Amino acid sequence: MDAGRLSWRCHLAGLFGAGALLIVVGLLSLRYGVLRVDVATVWDAVWHYDRNNQSQVVVRELRVPRTIIGILAGAGFAVAGALTQGVTRNPLGSPGILGTNAGAAFAVVTAIYSAGITTPAGYVWFAFAGALGATVLVYLVASAGASGPTPVKLALAGAVISALLGSWTAALLLLDLETLDQARFWLAGSLSGRGTEEVELLLPVVAVALAAALCMGRQVNALSLGEEMATGLGQRTALVRATAGLCVVALAGSAVAMAGPVAFVGLAVPHIVRSVLGPDYRWIILYSALLGPCMLLGADIVGRLIISPAELQVGIVSAAIGAPFLIYLVRGTKLAQL
Numbered sequence: 052m053d054a055g056r057l058s059w060r061c062h063l064a065g066l067f068g069a070g071a072l073l074i075v076v077g078l079l080s081l082r083y084g085v086l087r088v089d090v091a092t093v094w095d096a097v098w099h100y101d102r103n104n105q106s107q108v109v110v111r112e113l114r115v116p117r118t119i120i121g122i123l124a125g126a127g128f129a130v131a132g133a134l135t136q137g138v139t140r141n142p143l144g145s146p147g148i149l150g151t152n153a154g155a156a157f158a159v160v161t162a163i164y165s166a167g168i169t170t171p172a173g174y175v176w177f178a179f180a181g182a183l184g185a186t187v188l189v190y191l192v193a194s195a196g197a198s199g200p201t202p203v204k205l206a207l208a209g210a211v212i213s214a215l216l217g218s219w220t221a222a223l224l225l226l227d228l229e230t231l232d233q234a235r236f237w238l239a240g241s242l243s244g245r246g247t248e249e250v251e252l253l254l255p256v257v258a259v260a261l262a263a264a265l266c267m268g269r270q271v272n273a274l275s276l277g278e279e280m281a282t283g284l285g286q287r288t289a290l291v292r293a294t295a296g297l298c299v300v301a302l303a304g305s306a307v308a309m310a311g312p313v314a315f316v317g318l319a320v321p322h323i324v325r326s327v328l329g330p331d332y333r334w335i336i337l338y339s340a341l342l343g344p345c346m347l348l349g350a351d352i353v354g355r356l357i358i359s360p361a362e363l364q365v366g367i368v369s370a371a372i373g374a375p376f377l378i379y380l381v382r383g384t385k386l387a388q389l
Contacts (some may be wrong), residue, residue, distance in 0.1 A: 057205075057276065062328070062334055065328075065338070066337065066338070066341070069338055069341040069342055069345075070341055071346055072341075072342075072345050073267070073341050073342075073345050074123070074303075075172075076321050076344070076345045076348045076349055076352070077118055077122065077344075077348065078090070078093065078217045079324075079348075079352055080114060080117070080118040080121065080243045080348045080351065081093045081096075081110055081114045081115065081118055083352055083356060084109075084114065084355045084356075084359075085355070085359055085360045085362075086105075086106065086109050088106045088110060092104075092106045092107060092110065093110055095107055096108075096110035096111045097111070097115070106116065112345060113243075116245055116246050116247050116347065117242045117243060117245060117351070119247075120242055120245050120249065120250060120309045120310060121242050121310070121344060121347050121348040121365075122344040122348070123250065123253070123257050123305070123306070123309060123344075124242070124306040124309045124310035124313070124341035124344075124347060125306075125316060125344030125345070125346060125347030125348065126257070126302075126306075126339075126340045126341075126343050126344050127257055127260075127261075127302035127303060127305050127306030127343075128146065128302075128303065128313060128317040128320075128343055128347065129144045129316055129317060129320040129321065129339035129340065129342065129343025129344075129346070130260075130264050130298075130302055130336055130339050130343065131145075131151075131298070131299045131302040131303040131306070131317055132144065132145045132146060132315075132317025132318055132320065132321050132339070133178050133264075133319070133320075133321035133324075133332065133335050133336050133339045134264055134267070134271065134295045134298055134299050134302075134314070134336070135148060135149065135269035135299055136321055136322075137274060137275045137295075137332050137335075138271060138274055138275075138291070138292055138296070138299075139202040139206070140202045140274075140275055140277070141202050141204050141205075141206055141321070143318065144206075144318075145314075145315075145317040145318040146299060146302075146303030146306075146307075146317045147209075147213065147312075147314065147317070148205070148206055148209045149185070149186045149187035149189050149190075149205070149209050149296075149299065150186055150188065150189045150208075150209050150212040150213045150216065151185060151186055151299070151300065151303040151304060151307065151310075152182075152213070152303075152307055152312035152314075153185055153212065153213035153216040153220070154181040154182045154183070154184055154185020154186065154188075154212075154216055155178040155179070155182040155185075155304060155307040155308065155312060155313050156178075156179045156181070156216070156217075156220050156238060157181055157183065157185070157186070157216040157217075157219055157220045158174075158177040158178055158180055158181025158182075158305075159174045159177055159178050159234060159238075160224060160234050160238075161177070161181075161223065161229060161239060162174045163230050163233050163234050164223045164226070164227055164230045164283040169233050170388050172246065172248040172249055172252070174237075174308075175249050175252055175253065175308040175309070176252075176308070178304065178307055178308035179253075179256075179257060179304040179305060179308045181304075182300060182303060182304030182307055182308070183300050183304055185212055185213075185216060186296065186299070186300045186304075187300075188206070189205065189208045189209045189212050190208075190296065191298075192208040192211070192212065193205045193207075193208040193209075194286050197249050197385045200292070215380075223229050232316055236311075236364065237311045238311060238312065239311065239364040239366045239367060240310060240311040240312060240313035240314070240364055240365050240366020240367070240369065241310065241311055241364045241365055242310055242347075242351050242365050243362065243364065243368060245283070245309065245310075245357040248381055249308070249309050250309075253308060253309060255304040256301050256305050257301070257302065257305045257306075259301070259304070260297075260298045260301035260302045260338060261302065262296065263297075263298050264295075264298045264302065264336055264340075265336055265337060265340070266333045267291070267294065267295060267298070267332075267336070268323070268331070268333030268334070268335075268337075269332075269333060270286055270291045270294075270295075271291070271295065271332040271336070272330075272331060272333065272366075273286045273291075274286060274288060274291055274292070274295075275330065275332065277329025278324055303317065303335055310347070310366075311366055311367070313347065313364045313365060313366045313369055314366065314369060314370050314373060315369050315370055315372065315374070315376070316343055316346055316347055316369055316373070317343075318373065318376075319346065319372075319373050319376050320339050320342050320346055321335055321339050321386040322376075323342070324338040324339055324342060346372075347365065347369065350365050350368040350372060351365040351368070353368050354367070354368045
C-alpha cells in the first residue's frame with residue numbers, strides 16, 4: 052500500500068477519533084455537575100424539552116449554552132495558538148504572547164469601571180476590541196526597525212504590552228472594589244453564567260476565522276521554515292502573516308470574550324498534536340480545532356466536580372493542568388524545534 056495513502060488514512064482515522072472524543076466530552080458536560088442527569092434526560096432536554104422538568108431546565112438553559120461556548124472558545128484558543136506558533140516560529144507561542152488576553156482583560160475591566168456594564172453580552176465586544184487593539188499595537192511595536200516584526204521582537208513587544216496593560220487593569224481593580232467583584236469571575240476564566248446571546252454574536256466571526264485558518268496550513272508550513280525559505284517557495288510572507296494575524300485576533304478575541312482569558316489551551320494543544328503528528332500545520336490546525344474544545348470542556352467538568360457543590364473556574368483548572376506541561380516544555384531538549 053502507498054505510504055502517503057496510508058498516512059492520509061491514519062490521519063483521517065485520527066480525526067474520527069478526535070471527533071468521537073469531542074462528542075463524549077460534550078455529553079459529559081451536559082450530564083455532570085451539582086445535579087447529575089442521565090443520557091435519556093439529556094436527550095429529552097435537547098429534543099423534547101419540558102419546562103416543568105427541573106433536570107431538563109438545568110440541561111437546556113445552563114449546560115447547553117455552557118457546552119457550546121466551551122466548544123467555540125476551545126477551538127478558538129487552540130487554533131489561534133497553532134497559527135501563532137507557526138507564524139512566529141516560537142514553540143512557546145500562544146494568543147497571550149501577542150497581548151490578546153491582556154488587551155481583552157483591560158477593555159472589559161475598563162467597560163465595567165467606566166460604563167457600568169456587568170453582563171457578558173454587554174462587554175463581549177469590548178473584549179473583542181481590546182484583543183484586536185492590543186495585537187495591532189504589539190505588531191506595530193515589533194515592526195519598528197529595519198528587520199521588521201521578527202519572532203523575537205514579537206515576543207518581546209508582546210511581553211511589554213501585556214505587562215503594561217496588566218498593570219493598568221490591576222490599578223482599575225484596586226480603585227474600585229465593585230469593579231473587582233464584577234470582573235473577577237471573568238478574569239479567572241469561566242464558562243458559567245453565559246447564555247446563547249454571546250454565541251449568536253460571535254459564531255459568525257469564529258466560523259469564518261476557523262475556515263480561513265484551515266485553508267492556511269500549507270502557507271503556515273512554508274512560513275514556519277523561515278522567511279527566506281518561504282519567499283523562495285513563492286509565498287507572499289507579508290500577506291500570509293497579516294491573514295494569520297487577523298485569524299488569531301478573531302479566534303482568540305472571540306474566545307476570550309466568551310470564556311475569559313483562559314491560559315494554556317492555546318499553548319498545550321498544538322504541542323500535543325505536533326508531538327504525535329509531526330510539524331505539518333495542515334493537520335495541526337485541524338486537530339487543534341477538535342482537541343482544543345476537549346481540553347477546555349474537560350477542565351470545566353473537573354472544575355464542577357472537584358469541589359462540588361461549589362465550582363472551580365475553568366481558567367484555574369486549565370492552568371493547573373497546563374503549568375506542569377509548560378515546565379516540561381522549558382526543560383525539553385527540543386524546545387527550539389518546531
